[in-house]
Amino acid sequence: MVAIQTSDSSTAAQDAAFSAEVREWLEQNLNGEFRALRGLGGPGREHEAFDERLAWDRHLAAAGWTCLGWPAEYGGRDATVRQQVIFHEEYAKANAPARVSHVGEELLGPTVLAFGTQAQKDRFLPGVRNVTELWCQGYSEPGAGSDLAAVSTSAHLDGDEWSVNGQKIWTSLAHVADWCFVIARTEKGSARHKGLSYLLVPMNQPGIEVRPIIQLTGTSEFNEVFFDNARTAADLVIGEPGAGWRIAMGTLAFERGVSTLGQQIRFAQELADVEALARRTGAAEDPLIADRIDRAWVGLRVMRAHAIRTMASAEVDDSGQASVSKLLWANWHRGLGELAMAVLGPQGLLADDNDDLNEWQRMYLFTRADTIYGGSNEVQRNIISERVLGLPREAR
Structure with a gap:
């Protein structure tokens, strides 16, 4: 966990300048084609102006306002925790639209930075940073609910690919996602926290079916996701096979x-x-x-x-x-x-x-x-x- 350090006068001045920069940029850019997006989106309202909010996220990325805390070598700003807090608070105060890329930026990206290989960082971080690839989270299951250790979705190596079978549920934004990070049981006969792996699975393939769940609100941002011999490359596992529980807990901490x-x-x-x-x-x-x-x-x-x-x-x-x-x-x-x-x-x-x-x-x-x-x-x-x-x- 990163600590928030006590500010000295120099740091306080830098933070004040950063806050002013964020505020000024939002005032100037939440106008024109983006003015109508103020206040739109978020839980229960993800259907609101989705394509337009995606364009807004990419506009943020082009201006360097995504993935602020990432190292500069991966497209971030090396922003301090305090500066990241400032950005999120100024963003909310400006009534800026809810982000459509939050699963990638706030969950998958930090997980790859912390636990991924260099090849995985090179492959996936640019798509998160530039909002060219959207992500969803494959954790909950019908028979496991929120009990991640009880998942039954399985995967086994078939040549140079994982073959994934099972079902996930309550998968937010799966219907628009390009990729899903999936907790699957990769050690046959394992139970509870052992034998789980954290796989990165492409959504646009014949082995995956997404079915929207109509909510009480009449909208359907949650989905069921069915895996029927879905495929992903053997090296698209974060951490070593069997370490999925540890990686998943890391993701939840980032959340x-x-x-x-x-x-x-x-x-x-x-x-x-x-x-x-x-x-x-x-x-x-x-x-x-x-x-x-x-x-x-x-x-x-x-x-x-x-x-x-x-x-x-x-x-x-x-x-x-x-x-x-x-x-x-x-x-x-x-x-x-x-x-x-x-x-x-x-x-x-x-x-x-x-x-x-x-x-x-x-x-x-x-x-x-x-x-x-x-x-x-x-x-x-x-x-x-x-x-x-x-x-x-x-x-x-």
């Missing part, structure tokens, strides 16, 4: 990195919007509603303090803190959806004349999934209890 502070800025805006709605409807006069709004504000501050603490300490257990982070934001955001419906009151049960959902109804319905995807509450609590606190394992 809950500096970008979570930008996520919290968006959460704060959502809370401000709910509070404004409460004032317009008069719901803010209800002491119970007012108390819930206050508690939501406190919850945001707790999330921020936790994120800064874990990034500032190299001694905090990564897996346990990642689980705590997931529990904090997922439960908070689900609670915000419930608060929005409480503010709306009976009106929240009605659709408009076209049976379309309003933004509050969509928030409520989609945030029901927050405590499930990315590792369910139950799995996160098991990780904390068993691996961090050393409590007895849950009966299987």
Whole structure:
């Protein structure tokens, strides 16, 4: 884990200049063809202006605003953790559109940098950096849910290729992805955390079928992915075969990195919007509603303090803190959806004349999934209890 160092006056001046640079660039570029993208996209809304947001991501890349923390030799800026936090927070404050390349930039790219071979870095990092190849994550399965150690998707070497068979589910953006990083069982007869490998699998091939899952919101950013003798090259395994659990845990640690502070800025805006709605409807006069709004504000501050603490300490257990982070934001955001419906009151049960959902109804319905995807509450609590606190394992 990278530490956030205490700033001296020189570093503070550099950070202030960097913040001003980011802010000025966003003000100048979120205009013209990109002005209409402000506020679009994100969980539950990935269908919004997808092609246009992809063009925006490539515009960011051309200006050097992707993969900031990467070494310069791989196209990054060698940005400090503090500067990466500044970028994500300024990006959120500008109401810039949600990124379509986040799985590649925030998950796959850092994993390849940390664990990949030089050939893998040369092959895959440019496509992530330039947003010319999109990625999805092949973790969850119908019979395993969020329990990654229970996956049954298998792969075996057939000549100079892996042959992959099985099914993944809740695979975000699989329908637009070029590649998928897949956790598969490559040692026959292995169980739980042993015998897993982290494979990079091309999506555009006859052995892969993607079926969209229609969500409560009516959209379908999640998918089922079926592998029927899907193929990938023998050398497209990150780390050695059988080390997939360790690599996967590394990816999850990257997932809950500096970008979570930008996520919290968006959460704060959502809370401000709910509070404004409460004032317009008069719901803010209800002491119970007012108390819930206050508690939501406190919850945001707790999330921020936790994120800064874990990034500032190299001694905090990564897996346990990642689980705590997931529990904090997922439960908070689900609670915000419930608060929005409480503010709306009976009106929240009605659709408009076209049976379309309003933004509050969509928030409520989609945030029901927050405590499930990315590792369910139950799995996160098991990780904390068993691996961090050393409590007895849950009966299987």
